[in-house]
Amino acid sequence: xxxxxxxxxxxxxxxxxxxxxxxxxxxxxxxxxxxxxxxxxxxxxxxxxxxxxxxxxxxxxxxxxxxxxxxxxxxxxxxxxxxxxxxxxxxxxxxxxxxxxxxxxxxxxxxxxxxxxxxxxxxxxxxxxxxxxxxxxxxxxxxxxxxxxxxxxxxxxxxxxxxxxxxxxxxxxxxxxxxxxxxxxxxxxxxxxxxxxxxxxxxxxxxxxxxxxxxxxxxxxxxxxxxxxxxxxxxxxxxxx
Amino acid sequence: xxxxxxxxxxxxxxxxxxxxxxxxxxxxxxxxxxxxxxxxxxxxxxxxxxxxxxxxxxxxxxxxxxxxxxxxxxxxxxxxxxxxxxxxxxxxxxxxxxxxxxxxxxxxxxxxxxxxxxxxxxxxxxxxxxxxxxxxxxxxxxxxxxxxxxxxxxxxxxxxxxxxxxxxxxxxxxxxxxxxxxxxxxxxxxxxxxxxxxxxxxxxxxxxxxxxxxxxxxxxxxxxxxxxxxxxxxxxxxxxxxxxxxxxxxxxxxxxxxxxxxxxxxxxxxxxxxxxxxxxxxxxxxxxxxxxxxxxxxxxxxxxxxxxxxxxxxxxxxxxxxxxxxxxxxxxxxxxxxxxxxxxxxxxxxxxxxxxxxxxxxxxxxxxxxxxxxxxxxxxxxxxxxxxxxxxxxxxxxxxxxxxxxxxxxxxxxxxxxxxxxxxxxxxxxxxxxxxxx
Numbered sequence: 001x002x003x004x005x006x007x008x009x010x011x012x013x014x015x016x017x018x019x020x021x022x023x024x025x026x027x028x029x030x031x032x033x034x035x036x037x038x039x040x041x042x043x044x045x046x047x048x049x050x051x052x053x054x055x056x057x058x059x060x061x062x063x064x065x066x067x068x069x070x071x072x073x074x075x076x077x078x079x080x081x082x083x084x085x086x087x088x089x090x091x092x093x094x095x096x097x098x099x100x101x102x103x104x105x106x107x108x109x110x111x112x113x114x115x116x117x118x119x120x121x122x123x124x125x126x127x128x129x130x131x132x133x134x135x136x137x138x139x140x141x142x143x144x145x146x147x148x149x150x151x152x153x154x155x156x157x158x159x160x161x162x163x164x165x166x167x168x169x170x171x172x173x174x175x176x177x178x179x180x181x182x183x184x185x186x187x188x189x190x191x192x193x194x195x196x197x198x199x200x201x202x203x204x205x206x207x208x209x210x211x212x213x214x215x216x217x218x219x220x221x222x223x224x225x226x227x228x229x230x231x232x233x234x235x236x237x238x239x240x241x
Numbered sequence: 242x243x244x245x246x247x248x249x250x251x252x253x254x255x256x257x258x259x260x261x262x263x264x265x266x267x268x269x270x271x272x273x274x275x276x277x278x279x280x281x282x283x284x285x286x287x288x289x290x291x292x293x294x295x296x297x298x299x300x301x302x303x304x305x306x307x308x309x310x311x312x313x314x315x316x317x318x319x320x321x322x323x324x325x326x327x328x329x330x331x332x333x334x335x336x337x338x339x340x341x342x343x344x345x346x347x348x349x350x351x352x353x354x355x356x357x358x359x360x361x362x363x364x365x366x367x368x369x370x371x372x373x374x375x376x377x378x379x380x381x382x383x384x385x386x387x388x389x390x391x392x393x394x395x396x397x398x399x400x401x402x403x404x405x406x407x408x409x410x411x412x413x414x415x416x417x418x419x420x421x422x423x424x425x426x427x428x429x430x431x432x433x434x435x436x437x438x439x440x441x442x443x444x445x446x447x448x449x450x451x452x453x454x455x456x457x458x459x460x461x462x463x464x465x466x467x468x469x470x471x472x473x474x475x476x477x478x479x480x481x482x483x484x485x486x487x488x489x490x491x492x493x494x495x496x497x498x499x500x501x502x503x504x505x506x507x508x509x510x511x512x513x514x515x516x517x518x519x520x521x522x523x524x525x526x527x528x529x530x531x532x533x534x535x536x537x538x539x540x541x542x543x544x545x546x547x548x549x550x551x552x553x554x555x556x557x558x559x560x561x562x563x564x565x566x567x568x569x570x571x572x573x574x575x576x577x578x579x580x581x582x583x584x585x586x587x588x589x590x591x592x593x594x595x596x597x598x599x600x601x602x603x604x605x606x607x608x609x610x611x612x613x614x615x616x617x618x619x620x621x622x623x624x625x626x627x628x629x630x631x632x633x634x635x636x637x638x639x640x641x642x643x644x645x646x647x648x649x650x651x652x653x654x655x656x657x658x659x660x661x662x663x664x665x666x667x668x669x670x671x672x673x674x675x676x677x678x679x
Binding site for chain 2: 036037040041043044047048089090182185186187188
């Protein structure tokens with residue numbers, strides 16, 4: 001198993017969910033920009049599941065050393081790499097913020113995913129699970145830089161799934177909705193629309209086992225986004241969403 | 242959306258409810274930063290204390306300190322961060338043939354909470370409090386330093402923190418011993434006692450059992466006062482188990498856990514429904530004595546089989562009243578307490594009686610004293626304050642005291658027993674309330 005963004009609580013919960021079922025992996029590769037905190041997680045799964053893992057330092061914002069990644073091989077890739085950044089109100093015209101959001105969620109991420117897609121294409125098996133976002137379903141004024149980057153990612157994943165289908169590689173797009181994680185701590189999120197990492201991991205793991213294509217973590221988000229997607233533009237532009 | 246860390250927060254009793262800052266971090270550096278920049282901080286684990294003990298102006302939630310650190314499977318020594326739940330420790334330890342030496346009546350508390358409350362269980366008379374098995378912990382103190390505390394290092398901090406209700410700092414992680422078990426089952430005996438004399442006799446008679454506790458019907462009056470069921474148990478050995486359990490003695494089948502979906506309306510729990518419940522519970526067992534094998538979940542954590550069971554007490558919440566009365570005066574004191582409750586009509590549904598053994602004199606902040614302890618749940622209503630005042634008076638008259646982990650309104654002469662915990666950094670609403678009412 002290869003994890004991108006191993007310090008993400010959803011990624012960690014997914015690893016635990018996969019291991020709880022009793023499955024063993026030869027090795028779990030934990031790619032992260034934050035080696036120190038990921039070490040705690042590596043130790044955690046060693047103690048809890050006697051699971052062997054290796055931490056690979058990977059900072060998506062910098063130059064990626066692909067040579068370092070060339071030995072990584074697995075049938076399963078889980079990508080939780082993402083960056084919320086500042087929303088419209090606080091950071092729309094903050095150039096650094098805009099660049100960082102686009103880089104981490106799309107521009108730098110797609111080549112990295114392509115690298116692993118190529119490996120899986122060659123081995124003619126595997127599943128790529130990638131966290132996108134409901135924000136990518138339609139650009140809304142409150143955070144459309146993030147939303148557009150995720151929209152790009154969602155479109156990429158859709159195309160990739162289409163491309164890899166005949167190569168026996170599966171792509172699962174996950175749209176989490178509100179999550180109770182470090183990224184959203186203190187935000188006034190409606191608890192009925194918010195999932196814990198553990199809940200999300202269970203949904204994602206099931207979707208992976210059932211070879212689903214696109215999954216919303218909480219079903220209610222499918223409904224919400226269906227409505228939002230279908231509001232005619234001449235009305236939508238007047239809304240404060 | 243801008244973050245706002247001021248949130249509504251309340252503990253297991255849903256009383257009191259306050260709006261305070263609540264933060265969580267997962268690295269020591271960030272926790273230090275939080276401690277440096279605030280005063281009146283308290284650590285909070287899973288919010289399973291009942292009242293205001295883990296509430297303050299600035300609450301530090303340990304929910305992201307949730308990693309295991311080491312497990313020596315040969316010697317049964319476990320180490321993890323303070324926000325790890327006992328349930329998770331058991332998930333890992335039980336299949337390896339280990340159990341917690343001391344566990345309270347729920348496994349959904351954190352390790353940090355277990356140390357700060359120095360929790361006790363059904364085996365207090367035989368094996369003491371949780372702290373007996375704690376080897377060391379790391380504590381972030383009021384100066385922002387991380388101290389390793391044990392029986393040989395930072396000894397003073399070690400003992401002040403045990404039962405110290407989080408007032409000495411934030412426990413980051415701890416190392417503790419586990420006990421060997423052969424099976425995940427308990428050999429249990431349940432024995433009915435008609436009244437208080439009978440149950441006190443049973444406690445004396447059951448002293449050699451590792452675990453013993455009684456469920457008591459506190460609405461009985463007159464000659465039936467103290468009607469109860471004694472439950473005593475031992476970890477079962479493999480050879481004792483019935484054939485079908487022998488196959489996989491350390492693995493329990495997972496059971497679905499229902500959730501109470503909403504707060505029950507106030508009329509659901511009243512004296513009549515409690516009486517009916519108590520009647521059914523007492524008569525569920527028709528024989529005077531039943532011997533059987535039950536899994537550890539059933540024996541130790543009967544209430545954990547329903548999520549959010551606290552919601553049956555309604556939105557206004559409930560308190561748990563737990564006191565201890567020294568052994569010599571125990572029977573007389575208990576009788577007075579039970580009479581007072583029966584008269585008040587404020588029926589408690591789950592009352593638990595237990596005889597504590599000797600206390601560890603080194604753990605001076607721990608609640609238990611040698612004597613009888615009774616834990617009762619009461620719904621918050623207009624009559625409650627009066628009842629608590631009356632009960633407090635009896636406890637005081639008989640030289641007892643109140644368990645801080647449950648307390649939210651008792652008088653300070655019964656709760657003001659912590660020593661060496663005074664500092665401006667770590668203060669809880671409970672501690673302030675106690676000091677202000679002195």
